[in-house]
Amino acid sequence: MSTMEEQSLKEELLAMDRRHLWHHMSPHNDHPVIFAEGQGSWVTDVEGNRYLDGMSGLWCVNVGHGREEIALRAFEQMKTIAYTPLMQSHLPAIRLAEKLSGWIGGPEYRIFFSNSGSEANEVAFKIARQYHHQNGEPTRHKFISRHRAYHGNSMGALAATGQAQRKRKYEPLGMGFQHVPPPYCYRCPFGQSPESCRLECARAIEEAIVWEGAETVAGVIMEPAITGGGVIVPPSGYLPAIREICDKHGVLLIIDEVITGFGRSGERLGHHNYGITADIVTMAKGLTSAYAPLSATAVRAELYEAFRGAGDDTHFRHVNTFGGNPVSCAVALQNLEILEREGLVERAAELGEGLRLRLAGLAEHPHVGDLRFFGFIAGIELVEDRASKEPASADKVMKVLSFCRSRGVILGKNGDTVPGYANIVTAAPPFVTTEAELDLIAGTLREALESL
Numbered sequence: 001m002s003t004m005e006e007q008s009l010k011e012e013l014l015a016m017d018r019r020h021l022w023h024h025m026s027p028h029n030d031h032p033v034i035f036a037e038g039q040g041s042w043v044t045d046v047e048g049n050r051y052l053d054g055m056s057g058l059w060c061v062n063v064g065h066g067r068e069e070i071a072l073r074a075f076e077q078m079k080t081i082a083y084t085p086l087m088q089s090h091l092p093a094i095r096l097a098e099k100l101s102g103w104i105g106g107p108e109y110r111i112f113f114s115n116s117g118s119e120a121n122e123v124a125f126k127i128a129r130q131y132h133h134q135n136g137e138p139t140r141h142k143f144i145s146r147h148r149a150y151h152g153n154s155m156g157a158l159a160a161t162g163q164a165q166r167k168r169k170y171e172p173l174g175m176g177f178q179h180v181p182p183p184y185c186y187r188c189p190f191g192q193s194p195e196s197c198r199l200e201c202a203r204a205i206e207e208a209i210v211w212e213g214a215e216t217v218a219g220v221i222m223e224p225a226i227t228g229g230g231v232i233v234p235p236s237g238y239l240p241a242i243r244e245i246c247d248k249h250g251v252l253l254i255i256d257e258v259i260t261g262f263g264r265s266g267e268r269l270g271h272h273n274y275g276i277t278a279d280i281v282t283m284a285k286g287l288t289s290a291y292a293p294l295s296a297t298a299v300r301a302e303l304y305e306a307f308r309g310a311g312d313d314t315h316f317r318h319v320n321t322f323g324g325n326p327v328s329c330a331v332a333l334q335n336l337e338i339l340e341r342e343g344l345v346e347r348a349a350e351l352g353e354g355l356r357l358r359l360a361g362l363a364e365h366p367h368v369g370d371l372r373f374f375g376f377i378a379g380i381e382l383v384e385d386r387a388s389k390e391p392a393s394a395d396k397v398m399k400v401l402s403f404c405r406s407r408g409v410i411l412g413k414n415g416d417t418v419p420g421y422a423n424i425v426t427a428a429p430p431f432v433t434t435e436a437e438l439d440l441i442a443g444t445l446r447e448a449l450e451s452l
């Protein structure tokens with residue numbers, strides 16, 4: 001195709017896009033890039049421009065783009081049987097549930113399949129409430145979450161989310177969700193430094209439980225490290241302290257592994273980084289590397305037993321048509337096989353370290369307030385001024401991201417363009433990224449910052 005033909009095709013597609021498509025999370029006057037192909041860590045737009053996919057889509061295409069063996073597995077499964085509801089059973093769901101239990105490790109879990117991270121969290125909330133009901137504590141219905149956290153777009157998952165700008169105009173949301181400050185060491189909400197820290201952030205969760213009345217609290221939900229809300233990595237003692245607090249008060253610990261799971265943290269799951277066991281684990285994104293929609297809620301076998309009554313009233317009354325679709329489960333199995341065969345969990349840990357070393361030089365830049373890393377995730381917190389820590393303007397953050405994109409590197413930012421929310425630039429590339437591609441990310445980011 002000639003350049004002119006390409007240009008007119010793009011104009012035509014953009015006009016159709018504007019006429020028919022409603023984009024996610026975007027002002028109407030945004031100019032979308034129309035992507036056409038992907039291979040490895042790279043994506044190509046309809047004009048043939050190539051970009052390094054430094055965010056793996058939305059933190060999800062972990063095994064990289066263009067994996068033919070996943071496509072073939074989906075094709076085979078569609079030919080064999082494309083659908084069975086999960087009131088019945090099918091081979092890919094059985095095999096995947098078994099495999100997931102192995103990935104989580106520790107005690108026995110039962111796996112409930114849905115389609116998205118939001119749904120996996122809704123399922124976790126419903127299971128937690130019903131469990132307490134059937135376990136003789138029917139007043140336990142509240143959930144504690146953290147400010148800045150994101151747990152999904154539906155009315156319960158959004159209620160668990162701790163970011164006002166995502167909730168405004170959609171309230172009232174699900175009831176019974178309380179928020180406490182996050183373990184945000186760079187801007188410690190309790191005014192502490194690493195030397196004076198007594199894990200006040202963990203104690204805030206205990207205080208919320210006590211002041212709400214432990215007999216009313218069903219669960220605590222958290223990511224191992226807050227990802228989309230700003231790459232906020234807790235001190236090493238935080239999660240073990242939360243585990244103890246939950247045990248002490250009979251509260252279930254729900255770990256949201258939607259982003260951190262399947263190698264992104266450098267371990268199989270993000271809570272493994274802290275050596276704790278979860279009561280409920282929610283997973284999506286990297287479960288299929290986004291080749292098909294699928295999510296899972298893993299629940300400790302003891303909880304599952306509380307749903308085993310003889311009557312019609314004790315089982316979990318929750319169904320979704322597509323959750324655990326055989327094609328999605330087959331895709332997930334192939335994806336996990338790739339992660340295992342190619343050692344990509346270990347590779348993600350190495351790449352994370354490689355990215356850390358390459359970005360370390362940015363620490364002294366006048367607009368870099370803090371550099372944070374969790375497995376193969378980087379968060380670069382931009383500020384106007386290092387001394388005052390005033391968050392960089394949305395405009396500056398957009399300039400950095402646009403510069404990188406113009407050089408063919410896609411990076412992300414957390415949240416909306418609200419000052420103080422969106423000043424953290426993020427990177428979470430596919431696990432097949434090469435050393436040279438890490439150099440490209442770090443070099444481009446450095447130039448982008450220098451251009452400010």
Ligand code: PMP
Nearest residue numbers: 116117118150151152228258259
């Ligand atoms: N939990 C976390 C931590 C997430 O980052 C997301 C999505 N980015 C969700 C839940 C919701 O997942 P989904 O978009 O698949 O509903």
